[in-house]
Amino acid sequence: MNTTLSGAVAQATEFALAVALAPLLTGWVNQCRAWLQNRTGPGPLQPYRMLVKLFRKEPVLAHNASALFRMTPYILFGCTGLAAAIVPTLGTGLPFNAAADAIALVGLLALARVFISLAAMDVGTAFGTLGARREMMVGFLAEPALLMVLFTASLISQSTSLSTMVQTLSRMEFVIYPSLAFAGVAFTMVSLAENARIPIDNPATHLELTMIHEAMVLEYSGRHLALIEWAASLKLFVYSCMGIALFLPLGIPQAGDWTGIVLALPALALKLAAGGAALALIETLSAKLRIFRAPEFLGAAFLLAVLAMLIHLLLEH
């Protein structure tokens, strides 16, 4: 009973930290980007101010928006929240880890994507449907690549349970796994696309024609938009944590190991800060691709991920 209780506490802590800190990560990335672009920047706390402002505002809904449109921000938040709880950030073997494995995590993110795309089509504006179509296109190219990356890791660890994967990968002797290197590159490319980052999408754009994610949420305002923005930050957080868990798992302790968790916290913060800075650097150094080039970019990621799996079977098996 005691282990269940401590597991639940650890789980709740992990979830609360993810929800609370996700906007900070987004703010940190934006701040780094501002520095790299020789701007002062609004400071890493800006997303919180934004959220508070949006929550206070009155949402404006189109006349023909259906219940699906109003439900979606909450569903999106619920889905990404669960994803944050599934990915082992501060400890493995948490209660929710058994509820969903890596494949279910991909399914969960797909569920969120389908809902936001449907909501974007609900009002029936030109840009909403355009955004939905593009988002689903990026989705169907990125999702198999992500799955392949996770499969590579799960072939190494003989498991699709994220918890077991992280335990195995963090206990491995320190040798270079070529398959993981390929998978890591593929994962980076996929995360850029999935989080609506340059070179696939530009989160800071104001030009509707080039938008993907922003085009879908054009009709949202007030608390709905706040939830969507929060969910987007959470998604970035989840992907970052997934990357850390797969490729830099050192220092993620077992559940119940409270000293380990206390030590893991600064380690996680450090890794996230470095990852966020790297993301800002990538975004600053590259230009946005035309939407027609996106399939090539994601196709390359897909191929790299499949190669990673092949290399694992050829060399490491």
Next chain:
Amino acid sequence: MMPGSPLGLALGVALFWLLLGCVGVGFPHRLPLISRVLFPAGALAALVLAFTGLTALTGAPEARVLPIGLPGLPIHLRLDALSGFFLLLLGATTAGVSVFAAGYFRRGEGTAPGLLCLYYHVFLASMALVMLADDAYGFMVFWETMALSSYFLVTSDHRKAEIRRAGFLYILIAHIGAISILLLFGVLQGGTNDYTFGAMRAVQHPPFWGTVAFALALAGFGAKAGIVPLHVWLPDAHPAAPSPVSALMSAVMLKTAIYGFLRVMFDLLGMQSWWWGVVVMTLGLVTALYGVVFSAVQSDMKRLLAYSSIENIGFIMVGIGLAITFRAYAMQALAALALTAALYHSLNHAFFKSLLFLSTGSVLHATNERGLGKLGGLIHHMPWVAWLALVGTLAIAGLPPLNGFMSEWLLLQAFLLTPGLPQPYLNMLVPAAAAAVALAAALAGYVMVKFYGIVFLGQPREERLAGAHDCGPWERIGLTWLATGCIALGLLPAWVISTTDAVVRPLTGAGLGAASSGWLYVAPIDPQRASYSPALFLAVIVALVALAFAAVRLFYHGRLRRSLPWGCGFPQLNARMQDTAEGFGQPVRQIFEPFFRMQRELPLATDSAPRYRVVVEDHLWHWLYLPAARLVGRVTAAVSLLQRGRISVYLMYSFGTLLLLLLFVQR
């Protein structure tokens, strides 16, 4: 015969269906009788059949000999776990479809309602009997009855030329398949001249004849299931039929082909080669990708769903192929996992595909429109259909926690275990195969967003859609039943897996039952390896949604204002500016261009009446079917040279034949 035994009960249901059909044909135009009495009665009988199938899963196999048929050739029937599972699928799906049909069929739509009622129930009864047949003779009779009754159902609107054409193509390919199955039984009896399945099980085949049997089974049942390249009839025939019939054909009739294939490969044919599994798996992958890619470019909602059926059959075949390979290497537990995935997906597909086909039927009745380009915004006018179809959409897109995800999850788990195979080349195949499965599954999500978003969301693309009405009470019951099935199959996987275990265990020699820990979690191999709990999954999402909702209301406010949508600064936005079905298909057309044979007609800048047209066709039609048709035409033309139409020539033929015969007799 004991009336209480499962086999007796199943036979009783089939006879009752036949009786309902006969009553219907007696009163061909009494619509109230047919729709309010006969169809609901058929639905009740279907429930009985589902229950029968469920009890047969755990019971011992039961066999009977019916003294009907040709002299000295009685019909053997047998009900074992495999039959029971497919009877359960048939019964549970039909219950929903028949209730829906009670409110669906109208006067003045092609064939008279009484006649439709006859075909419909004969179709149902023949499918049930196919699953019960225990000898080649009975199997073929019921198989052909099934093909013919469904042919008449497909052509029920026979005044339209394209529907007659679809029906012809269907019956043609169905018969090519039937010939192949007939030859298959000829091979399987192995010179014993005994055509009962019991005798076939006992025959030991040499490898060559085993392979011939495998090829014939693949061609024969593949033609019925719509495996590429024998799939061309499916996207024409399924949409041509009235929606409840489309639902039955996609949901159940394709599964009779799966049943037949499983029966032959895992039961009748004693031997196994590992490469058969590879062939089946490769064909399944090609079928899945082909189906989903074509599904994405359709602009007719029923054709879109028909192509998506091809895709799902592909997934099922991948599972079966994996199971064959694992079984050939005597890896029973893994074969059981792959086969469970295939069976689970069959059941899932039956539920969500019939749900979606029926909702297109309701849309069709409410709007008289099948083209995606003229629909839209129906969630406001048809909330029942729209919300129930959303369940089906999410399920077929393979999203957790619904049922479509569950079977794909099992399938991917089976893939991840393939590296245990002793064949290194086979292991190399895994990444490619797993990648193709993942790609097809992701594309299915794209297709379903297109389908749902364009039909039910957005603004109505035509003025008259504002008058669309929601479906009636019978249709609601039918749709709700099927949607509930999708949710239940998704949330209770442990129960489903322990049920299918009874089927899988005799076929592969192992089961998964003990491996799934408790009712909450599914862990097909071992919890350390992979586990998933859809119920917990859903509970957490619901809790988080409720928490977010309550917190927003508590700390902030619930105010809301309605206004015009934002027009990005343009004064006039209308419904025609929304993305069309063709627009939604464009990325797929571009990325998967080699799949399609496209004819584009682009306007010039100087055109006074610019016209944009793109026709997307199937390469296989031009590469395979048209040359084959030309060949047949040439051969028949050559034969018709003999046919001069003059009596003197015919007399000369007779004379020549006589001379030849005399020559033989002389010898």
